[in-house]
Amino acid sequence: MADWLTRHRPQERADSNAVVVIGLGRFGSALALELMAAGTEVLGIDDDPDIVQGLNGRLTQVVRADSTKEEVLRQLSVPDFDFAVVGIGTNVEASILTASLLLNFEIRNVWAKALSEPHGRILQQLGVGHVVFPEHDMGRRVAHLVRGTVLDYIQFEDDFAMVKTRPPAEILGRRLGDTGVRTRYGVTIVAVHRRGEGFSYATADTVVEADDMILVAGRTKLAERFSRLH
Numbered sequence: 001m002a003d004w005l006t007r008h009r010p011q012e013r014a015d016s017n018a019v020v021v022i023g024l025g026r027f028g029s030a031l032a033l034e035l036m037a038a039g040t041e042v043l044g045i046d047d048d049p050d051i052v053q054g055l056n057g058r059l060t061q062v063v064r065a066d067s068t069k070e071e072v073l074r075q076l077s078v079p080d081f082d083f084a085v086v087g088i089g090t091n092v093e094a095s096i097l098t099a100s101l102l103l104n105f106e107i108r109n110v111w112a113k114a115l116s117e118p119h120g121r122i123l124q125q126l127g128v129g130h131v132v133f134p135e136h137d138m139g140r141r142v143a144h145l146v147r148g149t150v151l152d153y154i155q156f157e158d159d160f161a162m163v164k165t166r167p168p169a170e171i172l173g174r175r176l177g178d179t180g181v182r183t184r185y186g187v188t189i190v191a192v193h194r195r196g197e198g199f200s201y202a203t204a205d206t207v208v209e210a211d212d213m214i215l216v217a218g219r220t221k222l223a224e225r226f227s228r229l230h
Contacts, residue, residue: 022098042061155220164193176206185226
């Protein structure tokens with residue numbers, strides 16, 4: 001633990017690429033391990049000894065601690081982080097108290113998992129900048145995939161989505177600039193995936209073939225409607 005504290009002194013805060021993840025259930029642990037795989041240092045905190053033991057050696061540092069105690073978080077140098085995630089998934093009170101402490105520490109980027117719409121509203125009212133609804137968002141995403149015309153789906157704020165789908169027959173073998181997709185359907189084909197070549201940015205001169213996959217961006221309903229043309 002001393003090594004972690006030494007490497008994350010307050011004066012190093014602005015240069016730190018580390019993330020503290022509090023709550024290491026399925027959501028928190030998956031997120032923490034993905035960050036590690038991407039080369040980000042992670043301090044994991046959970047009050048379950050079995051979870052902590054299971055992640056020992058897999059994160060930069062993993063500690064059993066009560067995240068609702070300010071003095072405990074200070075001892076772990078949590079105020080020195082620029083990025084924090086509250087992944088607590090079973091205790092709304094602990095989630096809210098932990099998020100409140102992180103905000104009091106003036107951590108620049110706080111993400112928090114919400115268990116319900118009311119929980120999410122409370123987190124937002126506290127000032128959490130990024131509230132995540134994993135179950136709700138995944139359910140909505142899967143609903144789009146189940147229908148079969150969408151191969152992958154990401155929805156952003158303000159009713160904007162990016163959809164991975166197969167191209168409709170009417171644009172095959174033609175320059176995208178000649179298809180009038182944007183004018184007729186209100187969406188933009190931003191990339192094309194060709195078998196064996198991976199994705200490449202689409203241009204007006206790109207010609208889409210039957211075996212290609214395309215990334216379409218636009219208003220959610222318009223992108224979905226376009227994906228159902230074929």
